[in-house]
Amino acid sequence: MKSQRREMSLLERVYYPEIVKGLWITSRHFFKNLALHSLHALGLARGHAAMVTIEYPDVRRPSPAASRTRHRLTRRADGTPKCVACMMCATACPSDCIYIVAGEHPDPAIEKYPVRFDIDMSKCVFCGFCVEACPKDAIRMDTGIVELAWHDRRALIFDINYLMREDVAIPAGDTPAAFKLTQLVR
Amino acid sequence: MQAFGIAIEPWMLQAAALLAKCMLVFTIIMTGGALLSWVERKQSALIQDRIGANRADITILGRKITAKGLVFMLTDGIKGITKEDYIPPKVSAFLHTLAPFIVSFCAAAAFVVLPFGGSVELPWIGHVDLCIAPSEVGLLLAFAILSMGVYGVVLAGIVSNNKFATLGALRGTAQLISYEVTLGLTLMGSLMLYHSLDLSAIVARQGHMLRIFGHALPVPAWGVFMQPLGFLLFLAATVVENKRIPFDLPEGESEIIGYFLEYSGMKALIFMMSEYIESIFFSWLVVILFFGGWQLPGLHMEQAGQSGFFFFGQLALGLPFWGAVAVAAAGFAAKVGFFIWLFMQVRWTLPRFRYDQLMHLGWKIMLPLSLANLALTALLAYSLKP
16 A cells, blocks of 8 residues: 655755754744743733743642632631531532531521531542532632642541631632642641 | 962963863863753753743752752752662673763863964963863864763663663664764865864964955855855764764663663763763864854954954954953854754754664765765865965
8 A cells, every 4th residue: 555654855855954944943932932031030021921831839820710629618797607507418419528417506597507517528529519509608619729638538537617717718710929738738 | 480489480380371271171061061951951941931940949048049940950969979879780880880981081081172262472471272282183182082982882881781771882882983974074174174183273274254266255264154064964963973862862862771771870960961061062163163263253363463353454343452352252152152052952853863764864865965075175175275
């Protein structure tokens, strides 16, 4: 069978013009980026990026507003959890990672509150069904935190105090200039 | 002359000047070699729209300093020294250790004959050639020393007790020897044109304008204008001799399955360092042979007591003598820098040649072309006769 490969023209076989073509492409990138880096050093042309790299732990890529990240439990105005321990999220959860112990709330209009609310992050599949199921908007997945790696599996079972912490939350779509991973380590 | 109570003899001053020259060249190649590892990282990063290595830092007075990745020059050295120096079982530890030293010695020793300027008259010391060992046969000597480097490559591969390293060494030997033919034949062209193997003389003879059959042409008598084909062949052959991509078959840079496969730590770094030093050497040599060394078009020193840029025999821009020297030195550094940049750029542009393509290129294309270049240069040398 005849080869499908295109015959090379004389210029291509001489190879030197092709080298010059390749060098033209790489040099264009080189000098463009060198000029941009130099301008950035002078504080100019900030709008033009000289590289595609995002220096991850220092700079975070904006995540879409609808992206599902680590859970958090929302609070009422008085700071107590909005959760009424109705077990809807625990029932909806396909990986069975939510564990709730309900207690009697002093306010008769609220009836119940969670004494314990644990999420086992090592089991969670980030489906977001718990958020869909919640009638009180008590659980959300909008912290923007995706760094969920620990040396110990037991550390991945987050309790109610940790899930209600507000100082670690990153609002979705926002990029703090320097978000420190150490803030997450308990 | 007396100083510190000792009679200073002229030979002492000459020895001091020689030592200073050695120190200068040694500093250039050692810092240059280390700096090229940074240049390589950053240049490839710029080509590929990346940042390049920038995370190493040292804290000085409470300030974190990364110096745009220059700290890696330090951390690479620390890493190389502290890593395990692995010597494979059943090999001669002496020969295994000798190989990187042969390679690095040959790369560095070739610099002794490279001039970095003409000659100067200094107070007290007198006449000083700006070259460590000015020699009538400088060019031959440089290539004799450099060719010895192939023994390091062979030794590294053979004594490693590893089939892949041995194969890498065989590829390296064949590649280096094949392309030395082209390298030698293009040098013959330079020899015909300049009637000298003394590198300082070769540069000095590129200082005037090109005259063909007695007619002056508006181009300097640089090697690149006299034998452009020879220049292209020489440039390609130097990349091959440098064993860098696209001719990295001895080493296999992306797979590291070449002749220094069994080397770790500082010894592996010495091999890489020698490569960088060689690329400085070849850039320097290309500039001396084909780009007039420290000569710039129209720049003359001490011509009828005047220094500066001349235009058709008239002084266009007068400079003090040391000013003219500084301009020439800057021009020389810029030319060498350009070729180092070009070698790096080629390394990050082209894919590797297949081994049969390498041999085909060397023996069936570059060898006949270098013979043709020799014939063309002979014609040119005839036309240059006054």
